[in-house]
Amino acid sequence: xxxxxxxxxxxxxxxxxxxxxxxxxxxxxxxxRRDVLFSVYRxxxxxxxxxxxxxxNPLLHAYLGDDGFDEMARAYIAARPSRHPNxxxxxxxxxEFLAATEPYRxxxxxxxxxxxxxxxxxxxxxxxxxxxxxTDFGEVAPDSFKDLVFQPHPSARRLDLKTNxxxxxxxxxEETTPPEVETPAEPERLIVWREDLTxxxxxxxxxxxxxxxxxxxAVPFGVLCEMAATYDDPDNAAGRAAGxxxxxxxxxxxxxxxxxx
Amino acid sequence: MMLNEWTTVVDGExxxxxxxxxxxxxxxxxxxxxxxxLGLRAQHYTDILDGDPPIDWFEVISENYMIPGGxxxxxxxxxxxxxxxxxxxxxxxxxSTAPPDYDYLKELKALAQRVEPxxxxxxxxxxxxxxxxxxxxxxxxxxxxxxxxxxxRVHLVQDYLCRALTLxxxxxxxxxxxxxxxxxxxxxxxxxxxxxxxLFDVNNVYVSAFNHGxxxxxxxxxxxxxxxxxxxxxxxxxxxxHIIDTHDQPVCDDVWDLYRAALKRFGPVSTIIxxxxxxxxxxxxLVEMEQTRSAAREILGxxxxxxxxxxxx
Numbered sequence: 364x365x366x367x368x369x370x371x372x373x374x375x376x377x378x379x380x381x382x383x384x385x386x387x388x389x390x391x392x393x394x395x396r397r398d399v400l401f402s403v404y405r406x407x408x409x410x411x412x413x414x415x416x417x418x419x420n421p422l423l424h425a426y427l428g429d430d431g432f433d434e435m436a437r438a439y440i441a442a443r444p445s446r447h448p449n450x451x452x453x454x455x456x457x458x459e460f461l462a463a464t465e466p467y468r469x470x471x472x473x474x475x476x477x478x479x480x481x482x483x484x485x486x487x488x489x490x491x492x493x494x495x496x497x498t499d500f501g502e503v504a505p506d507s508f509k510d511l512v513f514q515p516h517p518s519a520r521r522l523d524l525k526t527n528x529x530x531x532x533x534x535x536x537e538e539t540t541p542p543e544v545e546t547p548a549e550p551e552r553l554i555v556w557r558e559d560l561t562x563x564x565x566x567x568x569x570x571x572x573x574x575x576x577x578x579x580x581a582v583p584f585g586v587l588c589e590m591a592a593t594y595d596d597p598d599n600a601a602g603r604a605a606g607x608x609x610x611x612x613x614x615x616x617x618x619x620x621x622x623x624x
Numbered sequence: 625m626m627l628n629e630w631t632t633v634v635d636g637e638x639x640x641x642x643x644x645x646x647x648x649x650x651x652x653x654x655x656x657x658x659x660x661x662l663g664l665r666a667q668h669y670t671d672i673l674d675g676d677p678p679i680d681w682f683e684v685i686s687e688n689y690m691i692p693g694g695x696x697x698x699x700x701x702x703x704x705x706x707x708x709x710x711x712x713x714x715x716x717x718x719x720s721t722a723p724p725d726y727d728y729l730k731e732l733k734a735l736a737q738r739v740e741p742x743x744x745x746x747x748x749x750x751x752x753x754x755x756x757x758x759x760x761x762x763x764x765x766x767x768x769x770x771x772x773x774x775x776x777r778v779h780l781v782q783d784y785l786c787r788a789l790t791l792x793x794x795x796x797x798x799x800x801x802x803x804x805x806x807x808x809x810x811x812x813x814x815x816x817x818x819x820x821x822x823l824f825d826v827n828n829v830y831v832s833a834f835n836h837g838x839x840x841x842x843x844x845x846x847x848x849x850x851x852x853x854x855x856x857x858x859x860x861x862x863x864x865x866h867i868i869d870t871h872d873q874p875v876c877d878d879v880w881d882l883y884r885a886a887l888k889r890f891g892p893v894s895t896i897i898x899x900x901x902x903x904x905x906x907x908x909x910l911v912e913m914e915q916t917r918s919a920a921r922e923i924l925g926x927x928x929x930x931x932x933x934x935x936x937x
Contacts, residue, residue, distance in 0.1 A: 365721065365763070365769065365803075366769060367721055367767070367769050367770050367773055367881065368721035369763075369803075370765065370800070371720065371721050371750060371753045371762075372754065374762065375752060375753055375754070375756065375762075376757065376892055378758060380759075381755070382707075383867070384770075388800055388801055388802065389798045389800060389801065390798070390799045390800070390801050390864070392799070392835060392837055393837045394837070394838060394865040394866065395865035397798060397865050399865070399866075400797045400835070400866060401797070401798055403866070403868060404760060404797065404798075406758075407760055408758055408760060411759055411760065412759070415759075436827070444757075444758060445752075445756065445757040445759060446755055446757060447757065448715035448725060448751070448757055449687045449690055449718070450685070450687070450759055451687070451690075451937050452687075453759075457897045459850075460705065487694050487695065488691040488692055488693060488694035488696060488697075489692055489693060489694060490692040490693045491692075491693035491694070491697075492693075517692075517693075518694075525679045525814040539836070557694060560692060560694060560695040560698060561869075570682075624644065
């Protein structure tokens with residue numbers, strides 16, 4: 364390793380780990396000691412990343428409070444130093460960190476609130492893509508509808524929550540007191556996507572979520588209708604499936620379709 | 625005929641850089657004077673797009689738009705349609721001893737192809753090694769070894785981007801005992817060797833000069849007159865024994881004085897107010913921006929500094 368490379372390695376270690384070795388290579392100024400001057404870098408490192416995390420996770424910040432959030436943020440920063448040149452992606456691993464790390468993994472709603480915020484951030488600047496509209500169906504022959512295979516908009520992503528984190532998130536967004544954590548028998552199913560330029564989120568029924576997941580796996584619309592018939596009342600299954608499809612299309616959740624896969 | 629930055633005129637004929645290789649690196653055409661502008665900040669998107677404020681040009685933070693899609697890029701496209709834009713990065717890490725990050729460079733180049741910036745700038749610093757990014761503008765020793773290394777990196781990046789880079793002096797808080805030259809000597813030689821342009825951050829010169837006990841006017845006099853294409857003006861936080869470059873305050877009187885001296889030395893140079901934190905309403909920054917224009921008219925004369933530069937957009 365060159366002298367220059369070694370010096371950078373020493374400098375970085377002094378910031379990240381508090382090692383003082385690099386101070387031997389630094390000068391006092393006429394007005395201040397070198398350790399005080401170097402501490403500007405040490406302080407700035409943590410403070411900057413905590414601020415980024417607060418900005419990226421405003422509702423998790425509100426949920427945990429200043430002290431609780433900053434303690435969590437410092438733990439994340441220590442465990443997951445940034446490895447991407449763009450700070451946009453620094454918080455990407457936070458939901459997984461919270462789900463896997465003591466003490467946060469014992470408070471599942473914390474990680475799930477973080478998961479909602481992360482999913483919305485991802486939808487906000489997800490790749491642009493075509494948006495399917497109702498007029499796109501105009502040239503589809505009636506007997507071809509059963510063969511339609513849909514593609515989701517690139518921003519769309521499903522979440523399954525084990526707690527009432529969506530209600531907690533919603534209360535935090537409305538700046539009201541969040542409810543106590545509950546763990547319902549059935550997971551709460553959500554869809555996150557971008558409509559025009561706005562990141563959106565809404566719950567889905569178990570049936571709609573099942574159909575959406577299958578549609579995203581390239582299952583043709585006719586088969587989706589058959590699945591709905593086995594899932595619930597078969598007499599109006601086609602109507603329910605058409606209703607879900609109309610909702611997806613009218614809110615920009617689908618990118619397009621092919622006929623016959 | 626339009627000449628891009630990496631096209632040179634030899635004996636009246638325009639030749640591309642590739643035709644000149646191998647051999648002496650051709651001198652790039654100096655970018656045009658853009659006038660007086662601001663760093664684009666999300667807090668001001670609506671006021672800018674709805675209000676058409678009298679801003680000559682915008683500097684955008686490259687990384688804010690190195691994202692897959694969505695509203696920020698759509699806003700940037702709309703701004704770009706109305707104003708000249710310069711891309712200013714914070715993560716190029718040109719002075720790092722880590723291997724070049726080609727994923728980053730690929731994204732940067734793709735954004736440049738979309739935005740068609742007047743130039744691309746970043747900082748003369750490093751941001752991390754060993755795969756980690758500290759997201760800070762870290763200092764380097766000014767040695768022959770570091771100069772050789774940074775110059776080779778500038779050549780590499782300029783070749784990859786097919787254009788000259790513009791590099792900014794950063795505020796620093798420490799000096800290395802093994803430095804062999806001054807910062808201005810290092811910057812001047814780097815620009816001479818590589819053909820890179822210089823972004824002269826007036827506040828950063830003032831901050832570093834105070835922290836290291838040298839005269840900011842000596843720094844100013846040490847920078848070649850023909851290499852500076854942009855000024856940054858910003859504020860800072862004074863800690864008594866040292867100054868921290870917070871970019872969250874109005875420009876102070878001492879930095880205004882240094883700016884006037886920089887105008888005398890470098891002439892008309894594209895200038896922005898760069899506020900990174902504690903961001904005030906757009907109207908407040910416009911007042912400060914107009915002060916940069918007024919000072920330039922005072923120093924260089926009304927004929928040299930038009931009241932607006934937008935016709936060039």
